[in-house]
Amino acid sequence: MxxxxxxxxxxxxxxxxxxxxxxxxxxxxxxxxxxxxxxxxxxxxxxxxxxxxxxxxxxxxxxxxxxxxxxxxxxxxxxxxxxxxxxxxxxxxxxxxxxxxxxxxxxxxxxxxLEIKPSTIIGSILGGIIGGTIGGILWGLQIMYSGHVFYIFVIGLGIISYGFIKFFTKQSRNNIAVFVITILSVIYALILGFYLYELFGYHGPDRY
Structure with missing residues (x-):
């Protein structure tokens, strides 16, 4: 020893x-x-x-x-x-x-x-729309098949939106435009998810 x-x-x-x-x-x-x-x-x-x-x-x-x-x-x-x-x-x-x-x-x-360039705005909007749409669909499916709203998944929506935005802008959330549009993308995803649930309704196991 x-x-x-x-x-x-x-x-x-x-x-x-x-x-x-x-x-x-x-x-x-x-x-x-x-x-x-x-x-x-x-x-x-x-x-x-x-x-x-x-x-x-x-x-x-x-x-x-x-x-x-x-x-x-x-x-x-x-x-x-x-x-x-x-x-x-x-x-x-x-x-x-x-x-x-x-x-x-x-x-x-x-x-x-930290610089806000035209590519920052365009990339953030493009990434926000793609990330928000994918996140919104997943959010809607989660509600449709579980019948519950798990708000902890909002963190996942943020990760998805931010990931796409960072991919297109090559800038981090320290950039104010990236940060703000990430939040807007998450809000868009939430609204889209609830809309899809209202549109298609519950598809999970039968409730007794």
Missing amino acids: LNELIERYSQYSDVELMNVYSNKNAYTDDAKQALDIVIEKKGGIQSFTDRYDKIVAKELEKSRIKNDAVKLYLNGMTKNDINHILISEILASDEIQQIIETTSKEIEATKRD
């Missing part, structure tokens, strides 16, 4: 080991012993904590650089401008550039997702 724990902890990263070490009192005596052995093999507790502190400091610096990059990018600065402005005593220049590049891509993707 002890050897198995030593082998397992030896494969842990410093961050994972620190998580275990910080909660070592909750572990068995064998686990504590195995942890101490592995930490000793890695240079002792002082060396281990020093490495961990550097990891934490680096991650905090990455967060700072990213937050600063977001602010500068949203203020209209280009990637080149931001690369010249942001400096760090902890991160290498290529690491900073990678963070800026990733951040700019994320911001641009978010902008594209």
